[in-house]
Amino acid sequence: MGEQQRIIVIGATSAIAEHCTRLWMSSPATVLLVGRDEARLERVADDLRVRSPASAITCVAIDFCDPVAIRTLVDDFAGGGAIDIALIAHGTLPDQQQCQQDLVACRDAMEINSLSPALFMEALAGHMGPANRGRLAVIGSVAGDRGRRSNYVYGASKSLLDRYAQGLQHRFAQSGCRICLVKPGPTATPMTARLTDEGLALARVEDVAQVIVKGIVKGKPVIYAPGKWALIMMVIRHLPRFIFNRLDI
Amino acid sequence: MVAVSSWGRLGHWEHQVAPLHDRSRIAADLATHGSGLAYGMGRSYGDVCLNPGGKLWTTRNLDRFIRFDEESGVLECEAGVLLRDIQQLAVPRGWMLPVTPGTCFVTVGGAIANDVHGKNHHRLGSFGDHVSQLRLVRTDGSQLDCGPDNAPDWFAATIGGMGLTGVITTATLQLRRVCGPWLETETIPFHGLDEFFRLADGSEEAWEYTVSWIDCLSGSGLRGIFLRGNHADDESTVPPVGKPSYLGFTPPLSLVNRLTLRPANGAYYFLHRLAAGKKREDYRPFFYPLDRLADWNRMYGPRGFYQYQCVLPTEQRQDALSALLDETAKSKTGSFLAVLKTFGERQSPGMLSFPRPGATLALDFPNRGEETLALMIRLDAIVGEAGGRLYPAKDARMPQQLFESGYPRLQEFLPFRDAGISSALSRRLLGR
Numbered sequence: 001m002g003e004q005q006r007i008i009v010i011g012a013t014s015a016i017a018e019h020c021t022r023l024w025m026s027s028p029a030t031v032l033l034v035g036r037d038e039a040r041l042e043r044v045a046d047d048l049r050v051r052s053p054a055s056a057i058t059c060v061a062i063d064f065c066d067p068v069a070i071r072t073l074v075d076d077f078a079g080g081g082a083i084d085i086a087l088i089a090h091g092t093l094p095d096q097q098q099c100q101q102d103l104v105a106c107r108d109a110m111e112i113n114s115l116s117p118a119l120f121m122e123a124l125a126g127h128m129g130p131a132n133r134g135r136l137a138v139i140g141s142v143a144g145d146r147g148r149r150s151n152y153v154y155g156a157s158k159s160l161l162d163r164y165a166q167g168l169q170h171r172f173a174q175s176g177c178r179i180c181l182v183k184p185g186p187t188a189t190p191m192t193a194r195l196t197d198e199g200l201a202l203a204r205v206e207d208v209a210q211v212i213v214k215g216i217v218k219g220k221p222v223i224y225a226p227g228k229w230a231l232i233m234m235v236i237r238h239l240p241r242f243i244f245n246r247l248d249i
Numbered sequence: 250m251v252a253v254s255s256w257g258r259l260g261h262w263e264h265q266v267a268p269l270h271d272r273s274r275i276a277a278d279l280a281t282h283g284s285g286l287a288y289g290m291g292r293s294y295g296d297v298c299l300n301p302g303g304k305l306w307t308t309r310n311l312d313r314f315i316r317f318d319e320e321s322g323v324l325e326c327e328a329g330v331l332l333r334d335i336q337q338l339a340v341p342r343g344w345m346l347p348v349t350p351g352t353c354f355v356t357v358g359g360a361i362a363n364d365v366h367g368k369n370h371h372r373l374g375s376f377g378d379h380v381s382q383l384r385l386v387r388t389d390g391s392q393l394d395c396g397p398d399n400a401p402d403w404f405a406a407t408i409g410g411m412g413l414t415g416v417i418t419t420a421t422l423q424l425r426r427v428c429g430p431w432l433e434t435e436t437i438p439f440h441g442l443d444e445f446f447r448l449a450d451g452s453e454e455a456w457e458y459t460v461s462w463i464d465c466l467s468g469s470g471l472r473g474i475f476l477r478g479n480h481a482d483d484e485s486t487v488p489p490v491g492k493p494s495y496l497g498f499t500p501p502l503s504l505v506n507r508l509t510l511r512p513a514n515g516a517y518y519f520l521h522r523l524a525a526g527k528k529r530e531d532y533r534p535f536f537y538p539l540d541r542l543a544d545w546n547r548m549y550g551p552r553g554f555y556q557y558q559c560v561l562p563t564e565q566r567q568d569a570l571s572a573l574l575d576e577t578a579k580s581k582t583g584s585f586l587a588v589l590k591t592f593g594e595r596q597s598p599g600m601l602s603f604p605r606p607g608a609t610l611a612l613d614f615p616n617r618g619e620e621t622l623a624l625m626i627r628l629d630a631i632v633g634e635a636g637g638r639l640y641p642a643k644d645a646r647m648p649q650q651l652f653e654s655g656y657p658r659l660q661e662f663l664p665f666r667d668a669g670i671s672s673a674l675s676r677r678l679l680g681r
Contacts, residue, residue: 015270015310039273043313050314050324051338190270190310205310 004055005029006083008074010120011090012059013040015189016139019209020087020216021048028054032077035061035090064090064116070123078127085216086124088117088138091158093191099153106153113157118164125179129172135216137180138165142224144183145233148249169221178219182212185229253305256546257294258499258553259616259645262301262673270310272327272418275386279306279416284671285388287416289329289356293363294556295645296673297411303671306416308358314338315419322424323381328358328417335422336532341486344424345532347379351588353537358417363642364409364602367536368458368478371593375604377408378597379423385415388669396421397598406665409599411641413675414665431481432458434530438522439475442570448475449591449608455479458535462521464514465587465612468578473589474521478535487531493543503550503615507581539586549615554584557625558603558611558640559632560592566608569635573628577612580624584613600658603640611643622646641674652678 007024009017012033025031025048033048035041041059048057062069077083094109117138128134143151144158165181172179186192188202208225215223224230236244252261267285269278279285285304292298299305311329318324322344324335333353335346350365359365361383366375373379382396385407393415395404407414439445445461452459456477463473505513539545546554561569570589577583588611597604614621629651632639638655639647653659663679671681 040271043272046315047313050317053319188268188310190268193268193270 003081005085006031006077006081007085008032008034008077008083008087008124010034010064010086010088010117011139013037013044014089014091014139014191015205016184016187016209016212017087017089018044018047019205020089020213022051023209023213024085025052025055028052030056030080031058033057033059034073035059036064037061065111067119070116070119074120074123074127078124078131082131082133083124083128084134086128086134086136087216088120088124088136090117091139091141091191093151094153096149096151096153109153110157113154114160117161121161121164121168121179125168125172125177128177129168129175132176134177135180135219136168136177137182137212137216137223139182139184140165142183142185142229142233146236146244150249165221178221180216180220180223182215182223182225183229183233184208184212184225185232187225253288253299254291254553255294255296255298256292257555257616257645258546258549258551259295259555260553262299264300264303264305266305266307268307268310269329269416269418272311272313275416275418276390276392279386279388279669280390284669286670286672287328287358287362287412289359290331290354292352292355292359293642295641295643296677297363297641297644298359299673300671301673308356308416311358311418319344322426323421324424325382325419325421326357327419328361329356331356332360335424339424340427340430340532343426343428345427347373347423347425348376349536350376351537352540353533354540354543357420357422358412361408361417361420362410362412364597364599364604365642366592366604368460368476368590370604371453371459371591371595372457373425374593374595375409375597375599375602377599377602379425380404380408380420380598381423382421383407383417384419386418387415387667389667392418403665405598405600406662407599409597409602410662410665411601411672411674413667413670413672413679415667415670427480428482429484430487430532431483431485432478432530432532432535433481433527434458434476434478434535435527436521436525437475437477438472438518438525440470440472442471442567442574445471445473445475445589446567446591446608448477452477453591453593460588460590462517463574463587463589464518465574465577465583466511466514466581468575471574472518474518476535478530481529483529487533490533493541496542496544496547499547500550503552503554504548505554505584505613505615510581510583549613552616552618554616555614555621555625555645556611556643557614557628558609558643559628559637560603560605560607560609560640561632561635561637562605562607563594565635565637566591569631569637570608570610572631573610576624576627576631580620582614582617582621582624587612600662601641601656603638603642605638607637609640611640641678644674647678649678 099106143155211225286300308329311327315325
């Protein structure tokens with residue numbers, strides 16, 4: 001065994017992030033868990049400490065929309081040694097109707113789903129690209145592939161991450177650092193809890209995390225999880241507008 | 250609304266499903282109108298885990314460990330943690346669950362609520378015997394910690410309490426030391442109940458695990474395979490378990506039927522007779538043989554199956570078992586895997602715990618409607634006569650009167666019920 005992997009997880013209390021972290025920590029690692037709620041972070045950390053007692057786990061709660069705090073946090077962690085894996089996983093599923101009525105809610109949704117993760121990407125890429133190693137992954141969404149009336153505030157926010165990741169991939173094409181954009185389909189997590197009872201078939205978060213972790217190891221530029229969503233979204237993206245606009249989706 | 254079933258797949262019923270995620274805010278999650286019920290893996294066979302038309306609070310996302318002391322073997326975790334995850338965590342560190350049922354795909358909360366038992370009941374009792382503390386959240390917003398020394402009445406009501414006393418959110422378990430993942434096992438073919446009891450009673454002293462598979466078509470003339478095991482003094486690790494197989498579809502007819510049962514039971518018996526003798530075995534195939542086919546319950550086809558598990562008091566066990574086996578053999582139905590085991594002479598921790606001194610028999614019956622129900626009523630008569638009881642975790646149809654006669658502490662239990670919790674089984678057997 002060489003040195004422990006250095007891993008930073010933003011939005012570490014998100015169910016997908018938590019399950020990915022469990023998989024990465026099957027061998028001991030140095031991990032920084034970043035979130036908004038200190039108590040919830042500690043609960044995640046306690047679980048990981050039981051699973052992986054040889055790991056070094058730290059929690060930090062910060063304001064996700066404060067560029068200065070983001071810069072300081074990332075600089076500090078990068079200062080401790082090269083980063084092997086960075087996962088940016090935070091986000092919320094806003095109520096589309098509410099966002100249409102209330103521009104404050106609309107702005108808040110875009111801030112937390114778009115602006116904040118983009119700032120984290122920029123700050124992390126600035127260290128990881130030149131370090132010429134590691135994986136920088138950000139959780140986008142299949143919803144970002146085409147705007148739909150039922151959730152375009154969320155979709156548009158996630159699609160910004162798509163372009164941002166693309167730009168970073170272009171910028172660091174010659175670097176050993178790989179930028180991965182993860183696009184989970186609807187997954188059974190707290191974020192989608194209210195969809196569960198609408199009978200939607202949601203993927204199990206354990207399975208989604210497996211796909212993501214494998215994709216990140218390979219350094220795939222785009223990771224659909226589960227994989228079938230690559231096909232589904234290809235069809236959705238290519239539907240002619242006159243058909244697409246008639247669909248109730 | 251979502252259609253939800255249980256392991257017996259006797260039907261699918263509409264439920265409002267509300268996942269629980271965060272153990273610190275469960276009281277708020279439960280504060281809703283209408284009755285609810287906690288639902289883990291849905292591995293109980295009948296209706297103890299169902300609440301048709303009402304709410305199901307799914308606990309699978311409450312899957313965090315809280316602390317594990319490698320010196321003392323004390324593990325605290327959330328109630329949705331799977332027994333599989335505990336074994337995977339603990340075995341490489343020299344600890345193991347002291348009691349485990351025949352599948353590891355159950356949650357800790359479910360194992361407590363049904364006070365499950367394993368092949369070592371005569372040595373270590375049931376699952377509840379190893380719970381030192383649990384946290385119960387009630388639908389009135391209150392929360393309460395209980396254990397054998399702390400609010401012991403609440404604890405005794407909740408162990409085996411079928412989830413009706415509140416939602417179990419966390420539990421502290423005492424694990425047992427093991428050297429490694431290996432067991433020394435022995436497989437012994439036998440004929441007749443006398444030989445079975447000679448083997449079972451004679452193995453109690455020297456063997457920690459005992460169980461037997463029987464051919465339920467052979468009647469009281471009985472042929473079967475007796476299995477016993479002890480932990481081996483071997484620290485070498487086992488390879489990670491491979492992915493389980495899946496049937497992947499529900500056959501249009503039960504694969505277990507009059508045509509297949511006799512050859513299948515015969516083949517099983519002869520294959521195991523060939524494998525008779527001693528060997529060193531990984532704990533997983535020994536404890537969880539059926540987990541290798543993850544969806545074996547679908548073998549019984551679209552109509553599902555009943556499991557009938559009873560325990561018969563020691564004094565009556567021989568006669569009552571003969572009668573049960575004759576009745577089953579006569580019906581020519583019955584199960585591929587019938588399981589017979591003796592329980593130890595010990596008091597169970599829960600007011601409604603299933604295990605009691607005696608012998609327990611578990612039979613699967615493909616659901617053939619009236620015919621199957623009629624057979625089980627005949628079996629009920631034998632169990633009732635012998636002063637035995639049925640296992641609610643397996644049940645979808647027992648008469649109220651048999652439940653009441655089988656569980657003499659029922660009246661003591663009732664005051665501990667949570668008024669906001671109800672299940673199909675509680676409405677059937679407890680009136681609400």
